[in-house]
Amino acid sequence: MVAKTFGGAVHGVDARTIMVEVNVGQGTKFFMSGLPDNAVKESQHRVESALKHARYFMPRNKTVVNLAPADIRKEGAAYDLPIALCVMKASQQLVTEKLEDYIIMGELTLDGTLRPIRGVLPIALQARKEGFKGFILPTDNAPEAAIVSGLEVYPVATLREAVDFLEEKLAIPSVHIDANEVFATQLNHYDTDFRDVQGQENIKRALEIAAAGGHNVIMIGPPGAGKTMLAKRLPTILPPLTLHEALETTKIHSVAGRLGKQTSLLTTRPFRAPHHTISDVALVGGGGNPQPGEISLANNGVLFLDELPEFKRTVLEVMRQPMEERRVTISRAKVSMEYPANFMLIASMNPCPCGYFNHPEKECVCGAGVVQRYLSKISGPLLDRIDLHVEVVPVSFDEMTANRKSETSEEIRLRVVRARERQALRFAAHEGIHCNAMMPSNMVKDICAIDDTGRTMLKLAMERIGLSARAYDRILKVSRTIADLDGKENIATEHLAEAIQYRSLDRDGWAG
Structure with a gap:
């Protein structure tokens, strides 16, 4: 007898429906087809033990399990439950006609308990799309x-519960969650706030500009100056996630198995801070069983690279293309998949190995040329993709102990949101462009037009300060964002002057 039901396989951040078929007939042995990996093949032993503990039996006849389409590789233990139920139906231990109405997924333990799986959200979206009950x-x-919404979800804790539900011996109420309500009640619940930061007003200003325009930032300063503290608070001033962004971000974390138990929707912008020993595959994604990397887990949020020169050069260089295209394509001999990578990069570094170059009080002990060699670990093409270079100086004792209220993240975020709204109107006719940092070079000339005074100022800056040609577009984009924060239609000289000062690492002789 042949029994069949349906499951799902995740491909990138989307899912494909998989038909699970089982035939129990004459002969002996257990066979599985349909490109299963080792975890799927081992389901035979888990299913047999789970059936025994639920007081059923594994048929001793010839049992053939097929996972179709057969040309898609099936991975993981999530096919245990549909295989077990089909085996029972094919061996006439389960009496139901409902198997084909549902998507069924779950990993079985040896005693028949169900363990959570990954990639549930994309599978659920595909199930709704294909009209499953x-x-x-x-x-x-x-x-x-x-x-x-529009999909009935039935939670089961054991194999026995699943059997009783399908045979209508047990009524399991479907779970319903209002996505809009969850989204509204949990939006912007952060544990950190800019009110905790004393002093560093110039750095806060730079991060506000970065958030308003979606610009990448690098902070250079001695240890203990507050670079990490400031970076961790950047997501709190970014515009709130839209429901579409929240679903997209949740899908990626679901595929990677990073959603916590009982978590339904990510409502805050992700903040990822990988250690500098990370490999290039872990950063951009891939592997034998391709998984999203840190840049995809930071999608719609912030990727923080602390101690940037300590990262391996190959790791940093693989980010260049995803930073431009805002997606990453993982290609293998038999498969190619694409993950979104629309993140803001914020990096921090010491100015030299000892950390005290340009320190107002402590003396740098690094020898001649050491500072330049240290900075040269970061390639020019990568720096070209970082719009704001910010020098961080230590906070004085008086500033730390001053009884002065700092601006809250909510107050700063209101200004950022207003600036983003202006940009949304400006780029309404341009698909895929939502903020100033996304502008291609051919749009900069028109959107970031400057007058003769501004043109003269920028020319002098490039000649006297030693700004490189690659800084030209970046300065114009940043000045456009500053004008948006100021509520001005045109870029003024003061906007341009402020943008020019955020190009520290382009200055000739900055590192001695």
Whole structure:
């Protein structure tokens, strides 16, 4: 007898429906086809043990399991539950006609308990798209799937519960979650706030500009100056996630298995801070079983690289193309998949190995040329993609102990949101461009037009300060963002002057 049901396979951040078929007939042995990996092949032993503990049996006849389409590789243990149910139906231990109405997924333990799986959200979205009646899955994954409206989600804790539900011996209420309500109640719940930062007003200003225009930032300063503290608070002043962005971000974290238990929707912008020993594959994604990397996990949020020169050069160089295209393509011999990578890069570094070059009080002990060699670990093409270079100086004792209220993240975010609204109107006719940092070079001349006075100032800056030609577009984009924060239609000289000062590393002789 042949029994069949349906599951899902994740490809990139999307899912494809998989038909699970089981035939129990004459003969002996257990066979599996359809390009299963080792974890799927091992399901035979988990299914057999789970059936025994649920007081059922594994048929001793010839059992053939097929996962179709057969040309798509199936990975992971999430096919345990549909295989077990099809084996029972094919061996006439399960009496139901409902198997084909549902998407069924879940990993079985040896005693028949269900463990959570990854990639539930994209599978649920695909199930709704294809018109399935519902989704049967482990209890821990139910909130994640229930965020998809128009799909009945039935959580089960054990194999026995799934069997009783399909045979209508047990009524399981479907889980319903209002995505809009969850999104509204949990939006912008951050544990950090800019009110905690004393002093560093110039750095706060630079981060506000970065948030308003989506610009990348690098902070250069001695240890203990507050670079990490400031970077961790950048997401709190970014515009709130839209529901579309929240779903897109949640899908990526679901595929990577990074969603916590009972988590239905990510409502805050992600902040990823990988250690400098990270590999290039871990950063951009890939591997034998391709998974999203840190740049994709930071999608719609912030990627923070602390101690930038300590990262391997190959790791930093693989970011260049994703930073421009805002997506990353992972290509293998038999498969190619694409992950979104629309992130803001914020990096920090010491100015030299000892950390005290240009320090107002402590003396740098690095020898001649050491500072320049240290900075040269960061390539020119990578610096070309970083719009704001900010020098951070230590906070004085008087500033730290001053009883002065700092601006809250909410106050700063209001100004950022107003600037982003102006940019949204400006780029309404340009698909895929949402902020000033995304402007291609051919748009800069028209949108970032400057008058003769500004043109003269920029020319003098490039000649006298030693700004490189690659800084030209970056300065114009940043000055456009400053004008947006100021509520001005045109770029004024003061906007241009402020933008010029954020190109520290382009200055000739900065490192001695």
